[in-house]
Amino acid sequence: MAAIPFIDLQAQQERIRPQLDAAIKKVLAHGKYILGPEVTEVEEKLAAFTGAAHCVTVASGTEALLISLMALGIGPGDEVITTPFTFVATAEVIVLTGAKPVFVDVEADTCNIDAQQIEAAITDKTRAIIPVSLYGQPADMDEINAIAEKHTNIHKSSGAPLASRPITVIEDAAQSFGATYKGVKSGHLSAIGCTSFFPSKPLGCYGDGGAIFTSDDALAQACRELRVHGQSKRYVHTRIGVGGRMDTLQCAVLLAKLDCFGWEIEQRLAIGGRYNRLLDEAGIPRVRQRSDRTSVFAQYTVFIEERERLQEELKKAGIPTAVHYPLPLNEQPAYKGNCGGGATPVAADLARRVMSLPMSAYLRENDQRNIVETLAAARQF
Numbered sequence: 221m222a223a224i225p226f227i228d229l230q231a232q233q234e235r236i237r238p239q240l241d242a243a244i245k246k247v248l249a250h251g252k253y254i255l256g257p258e259v260t261e262v263e264e265k266l267a268a269f270t271g272a273a274h275c276v277t278v279a280s281g282t283e284a285l286l287i288s289l290m291a292l293g294i295g296p297g298d299e300v301i302t303t304p305f306t307f308v309a310t311a312e313v314i315v316l317t318g319a320k321p322v323f324v325d326v327e328a329d330t331c332n333i334d335a336q337q338i339e340a341a342i343t344d345k346t347r348a349i350i351p352v353s354l355y356g357q358p359a360d361m362d363e364i365n366a367i368a369e370k371h372t373n374i375h376k377s378s379g380a381p382l383a384s385r386p387i388t389v390i391e392d393a394a395q396s397f398g399a400t401y402k403g404v405k406s407g408h409l410s411a412i413g414c415t416s417f418f419p420s421k422p423l424g425c426y427g428d429g430g431a432i433f434t435s436d437d438a439l440a441q442a443c444r445e446l447r448v449h450g451q452s453k454r455y456v457h458t459r460i461g462v463g464g465r466m467d468t469l470q471c472a473v474l475l476a477k478l479d480c481f482g483w484e485i486e487q488r489l490a491i492g493g494r495y496n497r498l499l500d501e502a503g504i505p506r507v508r509q510r511s512d513r514t515s516v517f518a519q520y521t522v523f524i525e526e527r528e529r530l531q532e533e534l535k536k537a538g539i540p541t542a543v544h545y546p547l548p549l550n551e552q553p554a555y556k557g558n559c560g561g562g563a564t565p566v567a568a569d570l571a572r573r574v575m576s577l578p579m580s581a582y583l584r585e586n587d588q589r590n591i592v593e594t595l596a597a598a599r600q601f
Contacts, residue, residue, distance in 0.1 A: 223538035224578050224587045227420050231582035232477075232484075239476035247472045255448075256468035262475050263431075269478075270408040272433035274440035277466035278447050281394040281416025284430040285350070286313040287464055288390050288412045291442035294319050294347045299560060301341050302350040302392075303333040304548035305567040310352055310392050311549045315558060319347065323550045323561035329508040331521070331570055332359035339367050341561055346371070348388045353396030353406050355507055355544070356422065356488075357515035361401050361409040365389050390414060394430075395518035397423050398485045402512050407433040417466075417474060422488065422516040423481055425470040484581035485516060491583050492517040498589065502596040519544050520579040524599070527575055533598035539591055542576045 233240065247258060259277055267275035278284050294300065296318035302310055304323040314321040324337045333351045349368055351359040368387040389410035393399075396406040397415045407413035415421075417429035432443050442459070445452055450461030492515060499506045505523040509515050521544065524530055531541045548567040549555050577591055 224540065224583075224591065225580070226540040226542065226578050228580040228582040229419060229424075232480075232580070236476055236480060239479055240473065243472040243476040244469060247468050253468050254465060256471075258468050258471040258475060259466065262471040262478075265475070265478060266431060267433065270405040270413070270433050272408040272413065273435035273437070274433065276432040276434075276440060276443040276447065277471060278430045278432060278443075278464045279466055280428040281392075281414060281418065281430040282309040282313060283447070283462065283464040284414035284416070284432045285309060285390065285392060286316060287443050287446045287462065288414055288432055288439075289313055289317045289319070289348065290446050290459075290461075291412075291439050292348060292388055297345060298347040299343060299345040300348045300350060301338055301346060301561075303352050303354075303567070304550040304561075304564050305331055305545060305570060306352040306354060306392070306549065307394070307545065308549060308552070309394075310350055311555060311559070314350075315555070320345075321549070321555065321559045321561075322346070323548075323559055323564055323567075325562075325564040325566045326570065328566050328570070330357060330359075330510065331355060331507055331574070332357065333364075334566075335360040335363040335367070338364060339371075342367070342371050342387070346387055348390055350390045350392050352392040352394075353399065355515065355521050356396045356399055356518040357507075357509055358391070358393075358396055358399060358401040358406050358409060358513050361389075361391065365410055388412065394418075394421065396516060397421065398481065398488075398516040400514045407431075408435075411436060412439065417470065420518075422484070422518055423474065423477060425473040425477075427467075427470050429466045429470045429474070431466075487581035488516050488579075489514060491579070491581070491588065492520060494585065494588060495520050495577070495579075495592070498592040502592055504592070504596060504599070517579050519576040521574050521576045522595075523570070523573045524575050524595075525573065527573065530595065530598050531575065534591075534594055537590075537594045539594055540578060543574060544576050545571060545574070547571055 263275040298319040391413040394416035399406040413433040446461040447464035450459035
């Protein structure tokens with residue numbers, strides 16, 4: 221039996237080959253490789269998709285987070301609350317601004333930040349909260365936004381100028397573009413939403429790319445200037461910025477993919493739902509989804525013991541797996557002495573037991589059943 225792809229980008233490419241070829245050929249013809257017309261077009265379409273007033277495309281999901289923090293003026297002496305159970309970029313950008321990441325433990329069933337523990341981590345240095353919509357499912361965004369607003373109001377009433385001490389919620393939606401929370405699209409669930417178009421994401425380009433979403437006109441303008449070295453106009457630098465533009469070719473790829481993205485979301489929901497049923501029938505624990513939100517299943521993740529042995533057994537059967545993530549960020553060498561927050565025992569336990577299975581909008585039902593049956597059989601030994 222042929223190996224099952226972990227993420228089937230080839231099947232997607234075959235489906236949209238004519239649109240891809242035409243989009244890339246158009247860019248090659250007009251030659252505007254940086255901030256060409258496709259950049260504006262995809263920003264308008266992505267903003268409309270999420271419901272946000274503004275979309276600012278950037279060079280990567282990491283740049284989206286970094287530029288957002290820079291636009292808020294976050295820097296040395298500030299603290300940003302986030303989860304330790306995520307890809308390193310979430311915390312990396314906080315440290316790069318000179319601020320301190322403060323880690324709060326996660327929920328055992330969703331793996332998302334535990335909103336009930338956030339308030340205890342807030343200090344007079346807290347400037348932002350970055351919940352991660354892990355594995356494709358948003359966190360408890362209403363509760364998190366309410367906590368931020370409550371403490372922003374406390375700062376205001378205590379005499380601190382609101383503009384200098386707000387707590388802003390930045391959704392790290394790198395894995396959840398296309399998901400919804402109470403009917404609202406991920407990326408538009410807080411003051412700022414950031415996503416990634418890395419090739420393996422639910423909506424991915426063929427290189428690095430990302431976007432920032434906001435309905436705040438001033439923040440959007442700041443982000444647009446920051447992504448091009450802080451320029452307000454050519455050779456007029458009003459801010460310290462970065463080289464953070466998303467190139468025109470990558471935007472063209474997204475435009476080609478957007479034609480079938482709605483269908484792919486439907487497929488992901490159906491395939492994720494089938495995984496849920498099959499795994500529940502087999503008695504294999506998995507990440508749970510809340511009833512008031514959807515997941516686009518950027519990864520489909522189960523909880524297991526003897527992970528290395530099971531990964532090897534599945535590999536022998538032509539089934540690839542991955543671990544997202546094997547070590548919480550507050551236990552990583554680079555962050556151990558450079559972070560705040562208390563113990564995170566749930567994240568530590570999850571890091572030991574999570575394993576991601578093949579997942580894409582093109583995963584065939586027979587392959588999916590084979591994956592679950594092989595995993596169930598391997599667990600018996």
